Amino acid sequence: MLHSVAVPLIDDFAMFEFGVVCEVFGLDRSYAGLAPFDFRVCAIEPGTPLANPTGASIIAPFGLEAMEDADLIAVPAARIRDEYPEELLEALRRADARGALLLSVCSGAFVLGAAGLLDGRDVTTHWRYADALARRFPQARVNPDVLFVDDGNLITSAGTSAGIDASLHLVRRELGSDFANTIARNMVVPPQRDGGQRQYIERPVSDCTDDMLSELLDDLSEHLDEAHTVSGLASRVHMSTRSFSRRFVAETGISPMQWLTRQRILHARLLLETTDLTIDEIAVRCGFGSATLFRHHFDQEVGVAPTRYRRSFTRSPQPA
CATH class of the missing domain: 3.40.50.880 (Class I glutamine amidotransferase (GATase) domain)
Structure with a gap:
């Protein structure tokens, strides 16, 4: 201990x-x-x-x-x-x-x-x-x-x-x-980047100072399981797809779909750590649709497979 x-x-x-x-x-x-x-x-x-x-x-x-x-x-x-x-x-x-x-x-x-x-x-x-x-x-x-x-x-x-x-x-x-x-x-840091990630990996700051986009991001974080498109997100803030994408990158450093994937992966990590949900169930809850697509994005972002991640970081008892 x-x-x-x-x-x-x-x-x-x-x-x-x-x-x-x-x-x-x-x-x-x-x-x-x-x-x-x-x-x-x-x-x-x-x-x-x-x-x-x-x-x-x-x-x-x-x-x-x-x-x-x-x-x-x-x-x-x-x-x-x-x-x-x-x-x-x-x-x-x-x-x-x-x-x-x-x-x-x-x-x-x-x-x-x-x-x-x-x-x-x-x-x-x-x-x-x-x-x-x-x-x-x-x-x-x-x-x-x-x-x-x-x-x-x-x-x-x-x-x-x-x-x-x-x-x-x-x-x-x-x-x-x-x-x-x-x-x-x-x-006020991410829970953890996996050790297998490369030292040179770019992790753009995702804080958003635009109130309109900030509200959208908050809502997206609560509905990660739903399907989203760039055009659909742009229409929600009454912008053209091109203007929305440009504003999004300027505010967060990454594209809308990259941001959404990373948020889904963060949520998936929490579910892997703290629940007994199957890989298929987690894939659906996080908006990936299929376990195959989930495994692909998880391995690409975190550097290890979801099952290996779960074995390493499943919740263990806290000290008294």
């Missing part, structure tokens, strides 16, 4: 990647019905300011002893260097030896590699550093394309927002979909 999280920091750590693990694991969300994690930011010399490239500094209140019984060790990105503090590497080895969960964000994978924890494992990092990681740790199986890799007790992620995806994946895997979805909802 995932209750306690330790985050070891060293000089030149990356503020955003540190913020990712703080946001997912460090905030008290008891107001949303979630039990808070025992969250510990630690360093070799607690109480001593640690610098980062922004010019700001952080003071870690805990020493590395806080890692000794933590369920999860989350290693944020930091400047890649030839050598890392041996005290930290030893603490990471002890954590791995006792079966703790290990999570790295972006270049944090190099820290785990320096501790010898990537050998024989499937891993990833930011695409800019993937070749360097593979050269430095030739026994690691580096996948430069994916957002994150789940290799048992070791989860490594690519840069920036992929750390959010990996963290939510870990929460979902250990504590269930409800827990992860609540965190995501309060962070």
